[in-house]
Amino acid sequence: MRTDLLYTLKSEDLTKEILQEKLTAHKEVKFVSLAAVDLIGHETDTKIPVSLFLKDLPTFLEGFAAQTDGSSVFLPKIATLNNAKVDMKADLSVHWFVEYNEGLVDEETGKPVGTLKVPCYLYHDGMAVDSRHILTKAEEVLTKDLEKALKEMKNLKEVFGFSSDEMEKVYLTSATELEFWVKSPSTHGDIEALSTSQELKEQYWSKTRGPVRSAMEETLLLMELYGVEPEMGHKEVGGVRAKLTDSGKFEGVLEQLEIDWKFSSPKQTADYELLVKNLVREVFMRYGLEVTFLAKPLEKIAGSGEHTHFSAGVALKNGTRVNLFHSQEGDFLSSLGYGALMGVLKNYEVINPFVTSSNEAFKRLKKGYEAPISIVSSLGYEPSIPSRNRTILIGLIRDEENPMATRFELRAPNPHTNTFLCMASMFMAMKDGVNYAKDKLPKDLLVELSKTPEEDYAYLKKGRAYRTEKDVFDDFSDEERERYFGLPPETVYENIKAF
Structure with a gap:
């Protein structure tokens, strides 16, 4: 290197x-x-x-x-x-x-x-x-509204621990990851073998070997040289074990991998994603391996997602940073955090075309593959016990020991999602929700977020539920899912009709 x-x-x-x-x-x-x-x-x-x-x-x-x-x-x-x-x-x-x-x-x-x-x-x-400019403007609009909400908050010191005079700037952070399939050029998937391996979770976080290991490690080292700060590279759930030939080389490589890196500003996050994709393609190619970022390259086998994370904070003049979504009062979220989440859930039909923009991507969003099919969120059973429900669209990620880690994870994007427009549309939806929630109590917003389809509230739509701690795939019938969370689109045409 x-x-x-x-x-x-x-x-x-x-x-x-x-x-x-x-x-x-x-x-x-x-x-x-x-x-x-x-x-x-x-x-x-x-x-x-x-x-x-x-x-x-x-x-x-x-x-x-x-x-x-x-x-x-x-x-x-x-x-x-x-x-x-x-x-x-x-x-x-x-x-x-x-x-x-x-x-x-x-x-x-x-x-x-x-x-x-x-x-x-x-x-x-x-x-x-262009996409970059749209994200730039969306970030400016949301940070401006968050700053205004903080300055208008009468109990700001009590809620967040600082006064408006101590604020230097409001900022947004985001992060993403990259899942992809890698294979030998002549290898074609044996669906039965892949399905068996997937059901038994034989590949998930198992050891990488041969050229896959070398390519993965070289990619991570290069990311460090570029300042991307990789956090982890590992095998994903899909794939089968490669065979070692008499010549000492591996053949029949067919594996699903994931690479994660640290958060950054929204535009830098999107640029990092483009850089890492190029690094992966070039490095794995030098080891004689093909890479695909398709959302669903193999029918009936787990596709590749690109979970995207969102948070907001304020930098104080004394150098301290405060997470604006984290609650310092023992709630799941602050009022601004609830507003951001509710804005996404209410407006997701309009966000969705920017997240899932191809029929290939819709092939991944199927029941049972950890890809979301319904507009619903999860917070956990208790604020003191963070949990992660992998069957929902957008989840709350928290760490009681690290308030700065409080963020939302959107699980629908895939490697071909335009990350610039995905984040821009999310920020505009968050702005809508923040402006509704900024003068309300977290406990009241939790009640509205946890409403049943029959209940009618000022912001979230009647006829929908927006939160569940259950397994969306297995604990609801198809009819129940549609009644609670709406009918999800299955094609680009159905998706775009939301406009």
Whole structure:
């Protein structure tokens, strides 16, 4: 593992002087790629010689870095055939990464050729129209409303332990993970063997071996070099054991894996996901293994999810940070936490098209595979005893010893979910709920969240239940699930009708 390469340029390093210094010192970085994410989640890739980038650095940093005709990005009803000009503008608020081509060595330095990825916004007719910008604005709106709610809270000191004068800024945090299948190129799944292994949980958290182990470990080490802070890599529930041949090599590799990393700001979380996907593809390919991020690559076998986590906090002027969803009064959640959760549950039909946007993704959302099929949440039986119900859509994760760990886990996303738009839609729904709940007591919000379908409240809809501690798959019949939690969509068409 090479430690003499330039892997990351932090947001505070994105000045003309530092970029000039770093890129001049690392001559192995030969190209710059302008990476914008369109509305379908596609990330652009270009190859601009770094010499041209350095020559026109002020324009790249302060103006529009490049222009395209719109054919390379998905912006329906925006970039049209007769008005297709799209400009790209660099995002200086996140880290930039250098990706290396291990198959091409720079003759001058003896190092692999690197490409500096520059995250960009897309502008059309002077207006930002891409996924990154939408997330940026959604984050701004929610933090602004949370800050306003705190300043208007008469008992702020009693509830959270600080006064409005002590606040420096409100911030959001998020995190995600990556599940994927890996296989030998010529391997095809034996559904019976896979099903048996899954039922017996033979693969879950079992030992990785051979090229899978090497590729996993190299990926985790690379993530550390990029500053992503990996937490864990392990086998998931799907897969069968590979066979060792007479030549000492493994064949028939077919395994499901998961990689987790630490939380960050929303945009940085989405950028980390894109980086880790690319690392996984490149590293596993060097070990002769194919990777797929499809939500359901094998029928009747567990698919790949991408659970996404959300929280909010306030940074105080004395350096202390306080979790705004955590209750300091012995409740499951603060009033703001209840509001955020209720906003998501009430508005999930509108969020869902941004989370589950393909028929492939709907194949994963089936009863019994730990993928959510109903709009329902779980809190646990008692605030003092945190629990995790894996059959619900969005759950509360708490640690009594660590208040900063209080967060929500959305279980519906998959590796092809556009994480930028998923988070943006969640934040807008949370804003709606926070504005309803900000002046209410946690105990009253808990009663409303725990309502029966027949009960009528001011915010959550009559005819629906929104909380259960039961097994959604096994403890309800199909008719009961529909009566309590609504009829879930099964296709993209049914999903989009919510609009």
